[in-house]
Amino acid sequence: MAGRILIVDSVPTNRITTKVRLTSACYDVTAVGSGAEALRQARLTQPQIVLIGTALHDMTPPALCAALRDLPGGTDLPILVHALEVGARIAALKAGASALIDALGDELTLLARIRGLMRADELEPSGMAEAQAGFMHDDRPRAVFVADQPATALGWRHALQTRLDFSILIRDPEGALADAARGRVPDLYLIAADIQQSGDGLRLLSELRSRPLSRDAGFIIVLRPERSEMTSVALDLGAGDVLPTEFGNAATATEAAFRLETQLSRKREADRRKQETRRNVAFAMTDPLTGLYNRRYAMPRLAALFDASRNNGEAVAVIVMDLDRFKQVNDVHGHAAGDAVLTTIATRLAETLPPEALLARIGGEEFLAVLPGLVARDARAIAEELRECVMETPVPLPAGCSADTLSVTISAGIALADDHMADADILIAHADRALLTAKSSGRNRIVMASSAIAA
Template sequence: MNVAGRILVADGAPKTRIKMKARLSSACYDVTAAGSGVEALRMAALVQPQLVLIGTSLPDMTGAQLCAQFRTQLDGAEIPVLVQVQGPQRIAALQAGASALIDGMDDDLTPFARIRGLMRGDGQSDRGGIGTHPDFGMAEPVAEFRHDTRPRAVFVAGQPAIALGWQFSLRDRLDFSISISDPDRALSQAARGHVPDLYLIAGDIQQPGDGLRLLSELRSRPMSRDAGFVVALRPDRADLTAMALDLGAGDVLTSDLTQPTAAIEAAIRIEGQLGRKLACDRKREETRRNMRWAMTDPLTGLHNRRHALPRLAELFANSLRHGGGLAVMLLDLDRFKLVNDLHGHAAGDAVLQAVAHRMTASLPPDALIARMGGEEFLVVLPDCDAQTAHLLAEDVRRAIAAPAIPLPPESGTGALSITISAGIAAFDRGPASANDLDSALLLARADRALLSAKSSGRNRIVVAPAALAA
């Protein structure tokens, strides 16, 4: 059986605990149950749950107190905590760090939708960093005249008066820059990249359920999909809660925010969604940064071998499918070992960095440029024939040869002239092309041409004969 995730259930009533465990297990969750707060904390350290569901009737502490214990004692800031609570304890649970609230488990749809959202990260809360708001990739660029650095929220409702009422109720409880919009304008602005940090959308705007359609549209678009989303439903439309959560809403509120208690709770939950959004932004950026580091040569900033060879195979496959030429160029610095031996490794690093810069400036923007290791570089030129590749290689050779490359002061030499040798192999899907040609063979042909350039005097370009390249 495929397990959907590990859930720790804490509830003081044995019948309720058994019932909750059975229902969650039937949905393929791996469930551990605890009958008290102390037992739940002990079990959490053992099973490392991906979500904690706190029920009622705990004998030793309230749901809010247990939630606070998870946040402080078990480094649980990253663990989503879903608390079953009603009445005045709702605000206490949210202030303790609850990721989301449910009234009970009688209705399968809403609790399970909450759990799905929390498990996939839509509802995960992170209280850290709410007071400051760095600019993240999909946020609206800051205009020169705008000095308001607060998080931005857009409220969308059927009548402007409703959205203005939300704004009035929340403005003193949220340190947000809040604007009012309609669906067409929200979509238009999102298409242009003007995306807030959070949307608060009425479930029914002009037609029943059209707020959920707006949510789905915004969540599906690349510019706005990473914003935070909260849906506001009228009490008689609570049946849409599960659908809103499954469409990507991080939370669902009541649309009546005129009561102070409702406004206080809404403000805490909206801040929680902002925290979740910022946490997701940080994780996304960390992932992108790690991918860049894994695929990038740290000295030159070019792609490395790990990225270059699979990408060469992709470009070769594209050339086979869609036609067009493909040229591969291997370049090697002439007598580079002498640079390190005579002038030091700092000088060698300066030479490699300068060569990478001049190579990038001399080649087309769509060229794949990579450092393969040591002083050897790979260039892949899509839609390029052998003659054009030869001309580009000559441009690179001349650009690297002159002017001389400045060296660090500790090297003892002001500047050094460097030359390169290069081998080229091209593939054009012409009559001479062989069916068994692949990217590795094309690269091997370029390597043989490079060896020929080296052995025939260096500082020159050699193109593999068409018969060899094919």
């Protein structure tokens, strides 16, 4: 199933009709007739979206919306509320509705709303938009308005600026794209669907959504009433919401302001979750002390490079390095000195290796360098550079250690992939054997693996 949806409506016909439509779109749908049952099902099934109809006997839609928000995990739960009257729409938005539905019978728009919320719920590590230079000295949320003419955008700003604590700029499409290309990206774009020609705003939305710097902004499209059939298209292109053009009276302007605030909240929550995901990915891939890749990341990456070398005939070399007598560093000078040695040597190795090399800490004092495309002579020369960069300058030790600096050396074993190796594990085994030979031969030296050593 594409996702779990909970429908709440006291009218059986509404529940059945909506459930059939969503089930036919391959969603896993649960339908209930009361707010109390909705709260129970939300705890049991943990839906990905809740759809609240207009007819509830035991509580109002805003009250149910607020109660769902109070559940564990309810803060991030997308909630769609079917509301027709302006007062009910504003109340639902105040209670935490993610979006409003104008008519349950509009199947295309309903499905587009659901697809948009599901898409926003998917996490992927992506680039974050940089700050808008024009807003540099303003800490308020930032918005850019793009309309068919400046007077229209000025009217939007006049209607909304007393209801929103936003910093608002007015741009034409070319200016909005030029700003985005320079990394001057707002939190929200409010764009007219039709600018100079029909659909210009939707094309601008699509272009901004395709660019790495502006793709994570919030987008709201403004549609004229006679163009309401384009609502589903705008949502599928990535708009978070679609507004009518009339902001003229206090009620519609208040509703529009709440909907902009809702999109801003969703945008910021999505940013927070993406940052958390990137942080978790980085923790899974890197060694927290040295900042190098860890063994969990390096070994599958080596396997992939090994397989690629078998397919394209290019060489791949590995260097396994070990700090000499590292245990004595911890025993004599303390673990703070040991950490200083590891971080300093990791930095020197990273600065000495060519950019295309992969460097990882794969054990306590053991490092791995993977060198794609290098033959034996070049790999040996790089290994010698690494040995010298470690040895030539003593490592400064933290205050409180028994010495100010400490001279450190490494031993290294080199192995190159060949047609007789079945997998990358054998390649590593050859390099390990060469490292043991270097250690047993007096340390602070490089040994190239050979068939005799491997045997």
